Amino acid sequence: MAEPTRLSAAMAEVAREVEEELDLxxxxxxxxxxxxxxxxxxxTLGGGKRLRPFLVIxxxxxxxxxxxxxxxxxxxVEMLHSYSLIHDDLPAMDDSPLRRGRPSSHIEFDEATAILAGDALLTRAFEVLADPAIHGDAGVRIExxxxxxxxxxxxxxxxxxxxDLLAEKATExxxxxxxxxxxxxxxxxxxxxxxEAGAILGKAAVQQREALNAYAHDLGLAFQIADDLLDIEGSEAETGKTVGHDAAANKATFVSILGLERAKAQAGLLADQACRHLEPFGAAADLLRDVARFVVTRRS
Amino acid sequence: MAEPTRLSAAMAEVAREVEEELDLxxxxxxxxxxxxxxxxxxxTLGGGKRLRPFLVIxxxxxxxxxxxxxxxxxxxVEMLHSYSLIHDDLPAMDDSPLRRGRPSSHIEFDEATAILAGDALLTRAFEVLADPAIHGDAGVRIExxxxxxxxxxxxxxxxxxxxDLLAEKATExxxxxxxxxxxxxxxxxxxxxxxEAGAILGKAAVQQREALNAYAHDLGLAFQIADDLLDIEGSEAETGKTVGHDAAANKATFVSILGLERAKAQAGLLADQACRHLEPFGAAADLLRDVARFVVTRRS
Structure with a gap:
């Protein structure tokens, strides 16, 4: 299934806007x-698919x-995501030297700076959400x-x-x-x-929130199965990060349990199921449908 | 100057309440x-003077x-303070094996768990502040x-x-x-x-906030000079943490620049100055005055 052009254009536009916003x-x-x-x-800058900001927007x-x-x-959200990647890549955690095709933060800087940069990004994410520029209603911001x-x-x-850390150490x-x-x-x-953030900003009704939440639930699992597949089938050149980590750590993943073909089928089923939750929104949710199909066909 | 009994009792009461709250x-x-x-x-539990919660209360x-x-x-605030101590003690940062008289978190658990526990405590601090239980007014919580x-x-x-990290590496x-x-x-x-948190919770007038802010500014410096003095004059048994760190790292501190006697005098002057900012509050601020004197006379 080829990535739809409509989605590519929309994702590129979001990536540009988010990059500009993060730079500021x-x-x-x-x-x-x-x-x-x-x-x-x-x-934080200059990389990533910006999938999470895309979902917000x-x-x-x-x-x-x-x-x-x-x-x-x-x-x-991207600040929070970036903080989690910095800390996950640390030697004491996944010990990954490569991220988004470049040296991980603790390699490019040093471990102490990487830990602090992660801490500061997490803190800044909350500061940004609390700022009146987000929404005039303090109730929306606090939510x-x-x-x-x-x-x-x-x-x-x-x-x-x-x-995840315990899974790597577990005997079973x-x-x-x-x-x-x-x-x-x-x-x-x-x-x-x-x-959910889109629904909070839009003061959506409960049923709308629940539909989006069900969509996100299936999307998240489909995304993760596809990620596990990329860890096996992807190359470092394509993904820009260290691959083969799961197999090297002898870690149970969706793929190690289900096998390659069943895992692929399961990801596809979850993407279809995610789309069905969007029915109440009609054609307005087409980009969200596209993204569900994209996460299971992406190569990076 | 002996620690006043009024303050000891009030600090013990706050420590008990905060311990109970953190446990929940x-x-x-x-x-x-x-x-x-x-x-x-x-x-987070079972230790510390709970100075920051005391100031809030x-x-x-x-x-x-x-x-x-x-x-x-x-x-x-104590969750945020504890997160900062966990991360500061890490091998890549200060590499301190001792905290509050016990093994530091990365020794008691492991580095990965310590990093994650710090991250989760920082996150939880914001979650607690955002919870409606803090205040019915979302504007107060978001502030x-x-x-x-x-x-x-x-x-x-x-x-x-x-x-601080750069200071340790600097040649000058x-x-x-x-x-x-x-x-x-x-x-x-x-x-x-x-x-400031007390003023936000109390919707204090601008002048009152400024007075408290000026107090906090002097108190913070007095506290830090006293901390530097303890790093030289204190024992591990008294402070419950690794001492002599600054000297070992050949780090410039208030004490290394001012000398022991001038540093002590300066801490005392700052504590007095802090108290003078509290004049608008009259006797209601006596505990805050006591705490300013306490931070420069404490032994741990």
């Missing part, structure tokens, strides 16, 4: 602490949210802050990362239920936040 | 991610803020989130920590102006937030 929000500073901001910019567009607000929330904190913390991304491989739960926390929670 | 807010969870919560609890009491709200904000993010990020604590020692700026960022910003 992470403006370099004078003084000795400029090294910290350089590291924050290095890890595409979801927000269902509710006619002003685009600059959605772009800014997308930039905040965004709370939802991001829930998705990023011990019951979300950090919890999933802990499970995880079963499919445990892996599904791990991935729902580790990558699913922030993907779900990205879709 | 960091409730252990079932499932494999319990290890993450154990690490978060290990780093004492400042809030000037404006008749409901005590449970102030205690909860205090617990959030707290924003102020904490500003104090903790690249222009605050993380920026100060970056300067920093001068007194550079050290003052470093410490204003590294420890001063969160101390200032703690006092």
């Amino acid at each position: 929000l992470l403006a370099p500073v004078p003084g000795l602490e400029q090294r910290l901001f350089e590291a924050m910019r290095y890890a 595409a979801s927000a567009s269902l509710f006619n949210v002003a685009r600059p607000a959605a772009v800014r929330v997308g930039a905040a 965004l802050v709370r939802a991001l904190a829930l998705a990023g913390g011990g019951h979300g991304m950090c919890g999933g990362q802990m499970l 491989p995880m079963d499919i239920g445990a892996i599904t739960r791990l991935q729902r926390l580790k990558t699913g929670a922030i993907i779900a936040f990205s879709c | 807010l960091l409730a252990p969870v079932p499932g494999l991610e319990q290890r993450l919560f154990e690490a978060m609890r290990y780093a 004492a400042s809030a009491s000037l404006f008749n803020v409901a005590r449970p709200a102030a205690v909860r904000v205090g617990a959030a 707290l989130v924003r102020a904490l993010a500003l104090a903790g990020g690249g222009h605050g604590m993380c920026g100060g920590q970056m300067l 020692p920093m001068d007194i102006g550079a050290i003052t700026r470093l410490q204003r960022l590294k420890t001063g910003a969160i101390i200032a937030f703690s006092c």
